[in-house]
Amino acid sequence: MNAQAKLLIAVALLCAVGGGLAAYKSQMLGVPFWQDQKVDEWLVEAKISFLATGRDVKARLSLPSKAVDQNAGQESGSLGYHYDVEDDRGEFTAIWSSQEREEGQALYYRVRFKEGPVSGGEPTPANGEPEAPDIPNLPGSLGTAARSIVGGAKGLSVDSDALFVTFYEQINSANASQEYVLVKRHYEKENLANPKIAMGIDLLGMAGVPARLSYGVRLNDEFVGQQPMPLVEYFDGAAWKVRDPMEPSKILDGRDVFVWHRGGGPLLDVTGGENSKVTFTVVKDRIPLSRLTDLRESPLLISTILALPVSERAVFRYIVLIPLGAFVVVVMRNIIGIPTLGTFMPVLLALALLEIKPVQGITMFAILVGAGLWFRFLLSRMNLLVVPRVAACVVIVTLLMMLMGVISFQLGMSVGIKITLFPMIIIAWTLERMSLIWEEEGKRSAFTQVGGSVLVAVCAYYFMKVSQIQYWAFYFPEMLLILLAGILLIGRYTGYRLSELIRFKTFSNA
């Protein structure tokens, strides 16, 4: 059997297996094949992690009442732990307990619910009369300033909603009155986790409105392992309401925020462990809950990615994109014929662009490479050996990254911080290769190759950004086998590259 036949058989097999599995998943298991057929469901996973100290461990996590009440899908993952849910007059707490645990521990609690406008932060009637708020003990001039703020606000605002809005708008505002600045500075000095929120709660308390801290989760699957989002719950005389102090006048939208914890108690309480924290990961799931168990128990390995805990699964969001980038590189090099600097450097660049926007990303890349190249030429005058020179480049690139981060932050462009997403070693090698090509073949060649790499990276970025393609790569990873078949076929492509049609345009017969 010749190579050609082997290749065709391999391609046919890959297409059959990949396509077959995808068809089975979409037809038999009901995973929607097209992105817009989505069943919009949020899967929120809380991950509790702590260092057990060798004693008995007990972890308590306050649960969203919505999850328990409405029978939304919930489950907990905790190997070797005893688990149950405690109900205290409508406030639910998950309790894990185990004996003599040591080292790092991770506990999971997952909730899934349909996407909708209800956030869980709606007014709820109080369980009895709320306690009178604690009046903070502010010394001297601070107390006077705070009382003056409260007095002023009370004169203008008629109800607790209005007070909440007034206080937080002033606290967040850049040009608040002297009194706010004075009090705010005091709270910031106290080293509280959220000085602004604590100040607002105290001011509300002084104005006679009971308020307390509440926690929510941002419904955005771009954050992996997000911190609980602090919210403020306040009592308006009849019911408790939750609002986001950063956007005080806005009623919480259930499509953006999910209120996880209300009621004022602790969100997480761990005994027998240190450094405990809870992080949330949110995934928009397209698989009906009823099907999920089928998938998990399916003997086919295709479902493995869905059997992983959500936070681990989120890592694959980017990993499954790498083959797509590699495919673009293959097409651009072997069919179009664009020269690139290093084979897969463009893929890494494209991954960085996914996080930073392309225009800003390429600008930063250009500045970084330009400045780095200049330093590299200074270095080349010293006639250094190769490895020390590349190491020197790494140091310079590091410093440049820090410098650019600081400068752009000072200029108010927070995007500058994202510069660290550029793979540094790749940039150092790019500088080294580019300057060598510059010396050996001239600057034109160097710019062609770097420009080619950037062009390929941008193409790869736009390809990887198509949400339908992302969707297939993530929910139908077996379709990557079809991509593999395509790559194998290109591997045997013996036709002309597009660039060669131009290169040989002057070809004339002798």
Next chain:
Amino acid sequence: MPEESVMTADETSSENGAATSRWWHRWFRTPGELRELGVVGINMRNARYLLPNNPRRLYELVDNKLRTKVLAEAEGMTVAETYGVLRTPHDANRVEKFLNGREAFVIKPTRGSGGKGIMVIDKRVGKNFVKPSGAEVTAGDVKNHVSNILAGLFSLGGKRDYALIEYRVQPAKLLTDMSFQGAPDIRVVMLHGYPVMAMLRASTKESDGRSNLHQGALGIGIDIATGMTVRAIHHGRPVTHHPDLGIDLIGVQIPQWETILQMAVTCQEMTGLGYLGVDIMIDESLGPLMIEVNARPGLAIQMANGIGLLKRLEPIVEAHRNSPAADLAEKIAFSKKYFRAKLPVPRD
């Protein structure tokens, strides 16, 4: 041997429609046209000729110039005399000991590619060395260059390397007349031991002593049968005279052509590579010297000759299949018979 199929190799090309000019030729040529011209692209070169005929393990024989030289000397081929091999940083400090007081020499990496990292010294002035361009370098510069070579700066894949000091070829006057500085070399592309095409690469002011065609060097096609230059290109366009020197480039007879062809075929036999390019320089007093063997010869040679490589590679594949045991003389005779170029009409 099926003569009919072979006979049609070069003849059909000029009669068909691909030669007629179309508006798009200013920007590109269609794949159909290129195919008709028999142009080989990179993908085709790799998939059809390189990968099946050049086993990976043989690359070492040609990527390492020391090994190539040992093989060539065993075959009785003339190569540039090796003055010394610098292997350690310690050797780099003692370059002078290897030079033995010689005036002219060349330092090159044993694993270099594409002419990278080659330093040519023509003579000495006091403690300094003079390059062909007239620029002077100090002993320290030479030492640094050797250190860079040893660190693998010019080698394939950045592997650690040795520096080779060897005889500085004094190219035949006929050839230096055609080149602005730099030493012109002859590239013969071979398939299964049959000479396919040959060209002379001569530098220009623009290419700065280097013989890379895309940097502005001249590619001058040579007729396999006679060793006469038939065509020259500069940046892909046909020219007849050297852009800087004004000398006529067409119709020059390359000396000792027979020896060059035999050398090229021997290189194929000694390395076992199916598809390769052999680089040869002609020394004023020593005659043709084998400089290096390239396992990935480029495609510009077809531009220089104005003939698509495929028009020659396909008949060779056929001939090789029909008589796998052909010897050196038969192969050269085959190429001379079928690849004879239409000699240029004498001008004036």
